[in-house]
Amino acid sequence: MNKEAQLSTIRLLVENKGDACLICTFVNQYYLTGRLFKGYVYLPAEGETLFFVQREADLPDSQVHRIRKPEDIPGILKSLNYPLPKTLFLEAGQIPYNDFLRLETIFSPAKTGDATALLRRARMIKSAWEIEQIRISAGKHVEAYGEIPSLFRPGMRDIDFQIEIERLMRRHGSLGVFRTFGDMDIFMGSLLTGDNASAPSPYDFALGGAGMSPCLPVGCSGETIHEGNAVMIDFAGNFTAYLSDMTRVLAFGKLPSEVLRAHQLSIDMQARLEEEVREGVTCSSVWRWSLAMAEKAGFGGNFMGTRFRAKFVGHGIGLEINEPPVLTARSEDVFLENMVFAYEPKFVFEGVGAVGNENTFIVHSDGIERLTTFDETIGQLAI
Amino acid sequence: MNKEAQLSTIRLLVENKGDACLICTFVNQYYLTGRLFKGYVYLPAEGETLFFVQREADLPDSQVHRIRKPEDIPGILKSLNYPLPKTLFLEAGQIPYNDFLRLETIFSPAKTGDATALLRRARMIKSAWEIEQIRISAGKHVEAYGEIPSLFRPGMRDIDFQIEIERLMRRHGSLGVFRTFGDMDIFMGSLLTGDNASAPSPYDFALGGAGMSPCLPVGCSGETIHEGNAVMIDFAGNFTAYLSDMTRVLAFGKLPSEVLRAHQLSIDMQARLEEEVREGVTCSSVWRWSLAMAEKAGFGGNFMGTRFRAKFVGHGIGLEINEPPVLTARSEDVFLENMVFAYEPKFVFEGVGAVGNENTFIVHSDGIERLTTFDETIGQLAI
Structure with missing residues (x-):
């Protein structure tokens, strides 16, 4: 499950004072999991990585949560006792403006960071x-x-x-x-x-x-x-x-x-x-x-x-x-x-x-x- | 030069109360010009279409303006007596969040609109x-x-x-x-x-x-x-x-x-x-x-x-x-x-x-x- 990739990313996330990283591009998904799927990888600075999936995916069951749309994620985080991130890193260099705004509205973080830059450093x-x-x-x-x-x-x-x-x-x-x-x-x-x-x-x-x-x-x-x-x-x-x-x-x-x-x-x-x-x-x-x-x-x-x-x-x-x-x-x-x-x-x-x-x-x-x-x-x- | 595509787009722009549309994705560039180039198509609701190019491009000379970076565009618009757009349509469904913010900062429009949706309607x-x-x-x-x-x-x-x-x-x-x-x-x-x-x-x-x-x-x-x-x-x-x-x-x-x-x-x-x-x-x-x-x-x-x-x-x-x-x-x-x-x-x-x-x-x-x-x-x- 590419634990090493997840750890490198979390290390950079913590260095950059982020609370969590939400990933939805296929290339970063593959880096972090070795799989492509319709959905999101949620990497918190503390706690286990979670996968929010909209369609059948070959990922460890214990970490998988089915969603219909990204708006479902905060409710699941709360039910798992994960705090909502104050500083959320999103793929600002890859995902379209509209998608970024949608995710920002869903999580209402106090601050956002650039997960694209973070992942490009980690992947280097x-x-x-x-x-x-x-x-x-x-x-x-x-x-x-x-x-x-x-x-x-x-x-x-x-x-x-x-x-x-x-x-x-x-x-x-x-x-x-x-x-x-x-x-x-x-x-x-x-x-x-x-x-x-x-x-x-x-x-x-x-x-x-x-x-x-x-x-x-x-x-x-x-x-x-x-x-x-x-x-x-x-x-x-x-x-x-x-x-x-x-x-x-x-x-x-x-x-x-x-x-x-x-x-x-x-x-x-x-x-x-x-x-x-x-x-x-x-x-x-x-x-x-x-x-x-x-x-x-x-x-x-x-x-x-x-x-x-x-x-x-x-x-x-x-x-x-x-x-x-x-x-x-x-x-x-x-x-x-x-x-x-x-x-x-x-x-x-x-x-x-x-x-x-x-x-x-x-x-x-x-x-x-x-x-x-x-x-x-x-x-x-x-x- | 795909005049018809430009006119369809401008018609929708005016209907949606936009002052101008700035296009940089290759697919929409090709639709509007029949060419791909490194740079921007600027479609104002009134006035001639302009091409801001960063690299050699096969486009009509009279409409081409060389730029080094998008920050050069407003100065050229002023020199041509084009008003800066109050409502600017950008490709919000295609360009990354970071690119959108950069363009928004350059033009500081009172309002932005979604050129992706506009162009997808025009191209239909x-x-x-x-x-x-x-x-x-x-x-x-x-x-x-x-x-x-x-x-x-x-x-x-x-x-x-x-x-x-x-x-x-x-x-x-x-x-x-x-x-x-x-x-x-x-x-x-x-x-x-x-x-x-x-x-x-x-x-x-x-x-x-x-x-x-x-x-x-x-x-x-x-x-x-x-x-x-x-x-x-x-x-x-x-x-x-x-x-x-x-x-x-x-x-x-x-x-x-x-x-x-x-x-x-x-x-x-x-x-x-x-x-x-x-x-x-x-x-x-x-x-x-x-x-x-x-x-x-x-x-x-x-x-x-x-x-x-x-x-x-x-x-x-x-x-x-x-x-x-x-x-x-x-x-x-x-x-x-x-x-x-x-x-x-x-x-x-x-x-x-x-x-x-x-x-x-x-x-x-x-x-x-x-x-x-x-x-x-x-x-x-x-x-």
Whole structure:
């Protein structure tokens, strides 16, 4: 029942002087219970966690209380001799304004706090079980990527290749859907080639792509993969609820030498990361030296995009693809033991595509461990 | 630039005594502009629509104003001689509480209104262009469904069959992602067979399914498709931004006669719908006579599920799969010209699966038109 997740959350709740936390988003429910259900998790600073459920749910009977609507909760709390919370934490960064107001009216707390921020902090440090889930995802991710080149046929459009990779990932156990924080749309991952690699997108992914329709402006645009193109494969490893993230590059024909040099720089940056990062290192330092290395090598204008440039070079990962910490100039986070994050220094070249790898790492006290162990060199597509 | 959508929204805004509407969700942006972008659509009751964009966007230059953050908007409005709105409509049913508060602080309106409700009402009545988009989706949906039986091989698990259908839909142009209102997860659609058809899910789809993981409890559960099973195929027709919805049933071997009788009842219910519904008919009446027909035929306990039973038999459809109106007992809506909706009377049988069709209809003044023209009888899977 993810006792460890509940305890981490309660610890933060107490630190922030909250009396209770009421959770209704699926992602936080899953973190706290390992289940999704229609209803609410009630985490008091003192006393047992309670589940208020509106529909059949696989949860411990002794903690489950059936409700028809959230308005039923205070009466049940009273009957159990739980005091109504004076300071109630609600998921202010996730649930719609209307839902927040409804819950606030029901509980009339003297004060509310932000359970979204609280849970994102708690979820940033992974438990042994969570790390094991990410290891499973990364293992299958590596297995699947090995089969990608065999799916390519000359003359394919980017979307044709993407569809075959989607099927491959699904056959290896990808759950299909993966979760993002905020209003983001993406379908399994993105494949970028040619000029489409530089097309900006409204979403906060590292790179964009025009997409197949103005209603989904990300990823493949339907361009044919031409000789001399780099093909960047960036799919989520959603083989468990916990994600791995990995990008690799394939070449169709020969790539220009400066493009190969930029890819080697990305490999060198990954190596430097493995040397430098350990508990206590700041996330902003990684952004700074990454940008400096790109500029020094003459790739400042290619780093993290051309027409639009992402301002981060990595991000935490777990139940969602975009968790804290963010590896960006203004980050105030430091790396801590059992954080899991992705590092993705990428370079875009007009007419060619994007190069650079992305790997998923666990932070240990004395260094980091790479989970996405797939070969980092550019793979070759058969002509 | 979807002038018609902007005008419908402004009409409702004025009716509800609003001075302006500020839109930032992608789905409403797309409705109003045919584009997605990082930024805001500002719709005043009087004056031209303005676009405040934080990143390159394909919108008419004369209406575009670059901003770094939403706090920049009031200054620009002043410089354009737009009054600050006294009553500002924000997407209260979609944007997180924190985002709503931030926008409220920026504009300090005397009053706020709910742009989510406003836009959902506006979007309920489709324009000619929107209907054309749904027609395109439905046409491709029908084409793709014709190829599904050829993908089946005896011995397949539900998920194996699902993955081949996903690829088929993608190759016919499915955009992959489709949008839902609220916290719903689903991957392209659902395939249900055997006992899994009765597994309840926390999501508000008509039927559930246990899913492949507790983190995504919907659809396929990994069961092998056995002789005597019905296989229900319910994928979204997301070939454009505007969705069609269609369910059909395939049989592997011979189905029990009572199951066949329930499927025929679903066909009869679709026929009755086509006879009865026209502008002015209430949505609740359809729920009532659907339930009555199911009960009269002795299928009351199978109708819309067994362990959990959905309380609606249809729903509006457009940019999202779950739009108003809802065909449910407590609906206060009546059918209006140019509404588009799905009707899905379904029956679940333990050990067999689910039967019943789902079709997408347009409401005309004198009746309804079925867009999902695929054969309604149960298809046979080769043994």
